[in-house]
Amino acid sequence: MSAGRGTIDGVTSTASTVERAFRAALYDDTDTGLDSGASLLAADPAADAELARRGQEFMAGAWRRGWQPADVVRLVRRELDEPHVHLAAALIRDQASHDGPRGRRWAAQLAALPQRPEPERASDRFSRATAVLRLYRLLLRLPALEVLEEPRRDPGPGASRMLGRIRALLAKAEATGYPEEAEALSAKAQELMARHSVDEALLAAGAPAPDAPGACRIGVEPPYEQAKAVLLDAVATANHCRAVWNEPLGFSTVVGFEADLEAVELLYTSLLVQATHAMTRAEAAQRAGGRKRTKTFRQSFLAAYAHRVGDRLATAAGTQVTEDLLPVLATREISVADRLERMFPETTATRLRGVSDAAGWTEGARAADRAQVTARPPLE
Structure with missing residues (x-):
């Protein structure tokens, strides 16, 4: 078994890596915890898919608490930096592909999401993991908002x-x-x-x-x-x-x-x-x-x-x-x-x-x- 990683029937558990990164970074407001979590994720490329899946869960949780796509993008832009805005937009798009139609206003917000940036030539896994964890930390702490209903009649x-x-x-x-x-x-x-x-x-x-x-x-x-x-x-x-x-x-x-x-x-x-x-x-x-x-x-x-x-x-x-x-x-x-x-x-x-x-x-x-x-x- 690799140091610091769990196995299930001899297969490395990527969920274990993500869970340990989350315990280190999401429930601790310090930069030390963020660095520890990012280091775990950067060292385990196999955990990327699980990390993305958990991000979709965080976004679905935001919708249940009354948030909408434009609300999330607005807050991320206000609290974090532009790379986090693009990460949030990508998560919203991915979540929308698993979601049912939510109405005309919601669809307009999806269409107005920031465009995907050009891919970076050099990939810094630690920096990207840090950005993802900062975003997830914000999503985890979103308060409940009033639920907004779409109009029932097509204009x-x-x-x-x-x-x-x-x-x-x-x-x-x-x-x-x-x-x-x-x-x-x-x-x-x-x-x-x-x-x-x-x-x-x-x-x-x-x-x-x-x-x-x-x-x-x-x-x-x-x-x-x-x-x-x-x-x-x-x-x-x-x-x-x-x-x-x-x-x-x-x-x-x-x-x-x-x-x-x-x-x-x-x-x-x-x-x-x-x-x-x-x-x-x-x-x-x-x-x-x-x-x-x-x-x-x-x-x-x-x-x-x-x-x-x-x-x-x-x-x-x-x-x-x-x-x-x-x-x-x-x-x-x-x-x-x-x-x-x-x-x-x-x-x-x-x-x-x-x-x-x-x-x-x-x-x-x-x-x-x-x-x-x-x-x-x-x-x-």
């Missing part, structure tokens, strides 16, 4: 075409260097979102079994994530949804009906891109004038942008729907609130912190005014 080709038009308009708004053009494109996109939402509401209200509200998670990435969470909350509220921010894990859970969730994802992403472009231009002008407080300027800019956009969205929210549609939307808002309460029975409010740059606040408010995301005609 159909009409909805897909509408969302395609909205995406195209927002992409043009993000790309243009002319504020007036961005304003017009964003306004048109918001109008289409509103009409799409109401059409979905009327369709569901007349169906034998109306859809229940669902939920999705949207990443709220550092830096300045508090201001970004406020912006997302404003967009969600304006589109008949509710958002709950999980600061430690870097995302907000948005609860609402599927058409509205799609609108929130699209509009939040577009506003964030437009805010970043506007902030970069405003910051360059400030630097040209001799100012150097970059961090406080950016933080105050995004906080003001989120606050001002929220005000504009809230003001417009009461003027978008005709009176005959109010009962339908009120019923849906009650359903959303009930779903939110069941998912998050305990929540706390938070306030924006660290907003101290007057110039940043002024420029952020101006950028929000230029975005003109609420300029859409009343619905008929």
